[in-house]
Amino acid sequence: MKFDTQKMNMYGKRGIIALGIILFAIGAYYFYLGVTSGGVNIEISTVAEAEVGVPLDINLSIRNESNSTLKDVKVSLDIPNGAIVVGAREGQIIETRSVNDIRPSSSYEERFQMIFTEGREEGEKLTARVSYTPESIGARFEKETEKEIPAVKEGLTLEAEVSETIFPGEEFEVILKYKNTAQAVFESAELELDYPKTVTITKTDPSPIGKEKRLWNIGDIEEGSEGEIVINATTLGESGTLVINASLNAVFLGKSFTVQNKKIEIAIAPSPLSLKVTANEDPNYIAKPGDMIRYTLSYENNTRQDFEDIVIQAKLGGEMFEFGTMANVPSFNNFTKTTLWNKGSNPELEMVGAGAKGTLTFDIKLKSDYPIKRLSDKNFVLDIEAKIESPTTTEGVAAGKTVGIANLETKVMGQINVDALGLFRDAGNGVINNGPLPPQVGKATEFTIHWVLKNYGTDVNEVEVSAELENGVVFGKEIKVSDGRLEFGGEDGKIVWKIPRVNATRGVISSPLEAVFQIRVTPRPEHLGTAMPMLSMTIVKATDSFTNLTITNFDQGMTTMLTDDPTIKAEEGTVIQ
Template identity: 25%
Template sequence: MSLYEIKNKLYKREKNEKPPQLGQTGFDPRFAPIDIARKSFSKEDAWIVEAEQSRLAKRKIWRTGFTIAGGLILFILLLLGFLKFRQTSFSQDRVEVSLSGPQETLSGKSLTYEIKYKNNNRTTLKNAILKISFPKNFIPENNPEFSPEGAGSLTLNLGNIAGKKEGAVEFKGKIFSPKGSLIYLKAEINYTPSSLGGQFISQNQLSVAVQSSPVKLEISAPQNLANDDAIDYQISYQNNGEKEITGMKVKMEYPEGFVFTKAEPLNSEGNDFWRIGTLAPGQNGKIVISGKLSGVRNYIRTAKAYIGIMDGEDFVIYDEENIETRIIGSPLIIRQVVNGRDNLNVNLGELLRFEIRFRNDGEIGLRDVIITEKLEGEALDYASLKLEKGAFNPDSKIITWKASDYEDLKKFEPGQEGLVKFSVKIKESLPIEKSSDKNFIISSLAKIDSQDVPTFIEENKIISGNRMDMKINSEIVLETTGYYYDSVIENYGPIPPEVGKETTYAIHWKISNALNDLSEAKVKAVIPTGATVTEMKNPQDAVLHYTFNERTNNLVWEIGNIESGAGILNSPREVVFQVKIKPSPEQVSLAVNLVGETVFSAKDLFTGEEIRFFGNKKTTSLKEDAKLEKNYKVQPAE
């Protein structure tokens, strides 16, 4: 459309309409100069064009805006629809895991449990892994499709679980736990939904109550006990099941204030473990543990006993029991010491000097006080017993002191104290005839009583006592011998030895041990200057360390453990090594030193003592070598 046509359209008059009459002005183009008229007409045309273009641009903008808004709304609707689809295709709540099986059982009975899983989603669960967790007293068995994952768990790779699919697996095992125990089995599935990223876990658990155990355990002890008095814990056990049980052990957990003395049978690991081994159906046994118990008046001391088996490093409990003992008070106090100590280990042949002190801590005088001392131990030489006063009963091994011996005992006043003494010697040796002849103990139990000591309705009569248990240290013999004419190692060189020439000798170290087992045993010796140790030894696997430098010249025999009875019930521990000498002129007419100061050291596993003693030196004067005779002095060089 031309500008003229636009103008006519905008200013079109109605038919017969007359234009308004205007006066002549300078703005009328008819009367204005030509250049002014043209100029005015151009501005008017530009305004008309600009208005039309603006209207068209606004229409285009609105059309574009509506298009974009519509597209955005459509995108949002599609996105919401997609998210809604994904949301409805997977929900963790629609993955089900369940366990089914016995919820009540007998300890030791074989059990089978079923684990069901179901995917109620539309999406697939990728890389699904089933994990079963259980406590240490559940022992899995016959589950070849599962793989162990550390202690207390098994895993099974289920792969991918498609939507609307389900499955089930079984696993088996036994529970070993005391009656009344409650354990939990847990099943969980770890998976990744194909429609989502990240891992999810769905899980469930099942509780199982133990109604009874095939092994019955009981423990007994006094309900009331005076402070620092002797106590015995008796443990009884029996297999009430229909099958034998192997690898059984009994474990004891002692109360605070208990001091272990001995056990029958002997404990096999420390003072708190006993190996029972195999228990046949109906088989039973008993353990008696002796010691003393101390504590504040009216305090309760609790001891616990367990029976079970070892599973790796874990102790799996079949049954457990506990017993409580209350510490009660007494107006009479009694204490004893031996050789000035209230806790000691002793040696064969040692003299024991006993002092028993007693006191009335009550508020009233006590009449006719009696003091007794009961001695136990086959190691005591009762013939050596020496008493200042009192009487000894050789049958009961009890010493008794009464008012007829000490007048103060007739009426023992509040705060009054007293003292009695005696001595007895330990035998020089003890018979060792079997492997159980070891771990010897000497026990002494001092008691004080009076007819005026009160008796309570709920308690027995309170008698104060004090017990001492003295363990006897092991008896070790180290024998050092030497030979030129030896049956084990062949020696060489001139006899008698000559200046400037090498001569060798065989040295034997032989160890015998009685009474207790030893550990960390070794023999250390200084090899004198001028002598050296060769590589010859017997047995070949003997651990001999020879260190030579300008300051030290040491030989160490690392022995390790030595059982009680070595050298008595069986062969002694022995090593043979060879020493070489090359005499110098100043040694002419003298015996040459072969082995210097020898030291034996070990740890006594029963008493806990660190044992250390010195052995003899050895020279070329070897009286034990009968063939050598007097040919031991160095001769001049020929």
């Protein structure tokens, strides 16, 4: 056998190169594993339990156990809701920092300071990451670690003492007690109160800031200190539940945070003198422009004692009222929009006996048109705030008089209008309609139909405009649709314009919506000497988003007597031979 020495040498060299590549790949693979998996370790260390308002030290330790220097190292810490990190910007959710290169077999530690602004019983999970580029590879890697904090203790407590049940008009007391249980000072603390407009603050200790009586300046709350704020108030709310929300705020790193919330619920018992208001004898009445509304005020003595010198008043609010049409009232104050009944106007109010009841009524008309001046003028309502009171009080009630309250809000439904116009000459839309005019028997004449849509008072959804083509009329083509889509039904001759939503005041403040399409009209012998019907009544239907009612409107059917086309004479609409 004869050997080719040159070939043997060539194959030997190739084998050595291949073996070298394989060994390099294996080495690189194990190096990669060393760098990306077990080669870099990170760990979070902190105290077992955090406390609101107390800076929490979070240490992130990085150990490089690989054989390569870690370059361009970045460490980051997720910032949970209800927490801030010293040095982070307002609203920041991740704090990221660049650190020095970490050489092989060396460690680095980065310290974060986190302050929780609210407590949580379920604890909090801390998440940290380190990203780096190994010097010998050039690719970028990232590792993540987590640590659970079992709980975040409340550092500042807020408790409320209040009566469980009160009567309308009765004075009640709320005592708000706060205490600092943390090992920190809560700086520039404030108490903020949110309560309905039916509540009147009569006295407080200490005094609040400003005329609205909603904010109290407490100042720094030192470690272990406590205090209280006493508030006296009355309410003219209806029977039900009075809700008052108290918030305790403190400043951390120059910014104020809410550290405690307290929801206070007080039951308002039905008044001994009850009052109810209805509109047109329907508790769920929905009004429309031009309505005449009869309001009924029904009162009743729910006790076994008599009430003397009854006074009943009703205050009206709403832009849709036509106040000049008020009827069946003894007097009306046009400045305060209030009417009043007493024993002078109604002798039966001198005394309302035990268990007695009665009614008062008055009428008022609504405006025929919506008072729209701005794009935001929509969702009109009619408000009635009624009150009954007597100087007679019941035993055990800490009030100077007996008061009953009744409020009624009536929504005014929207209105959508469609105007159907027919034109022969329509140069404004670049349309040239062909065919004879006046229309002739057996010959086709083209016309354009315009549907113009205007919407008043409320936003509407699922708008549908429709009409049917009359005999001898066929659909030509769509010319313009400003919104939605135009559909032609084919054999039934029905044309439908569908629009998902139309905002209030469209076509009143802004330009109206419009759909334009072409039809072809071919008169028959029976149409001779008359105006030929072209289009049935145009109907618009929509869902009122404010009242959830279906509202409809229409425009009359259309003939070849094109009253909307100023270029057409009346006789040109009559079909000729």
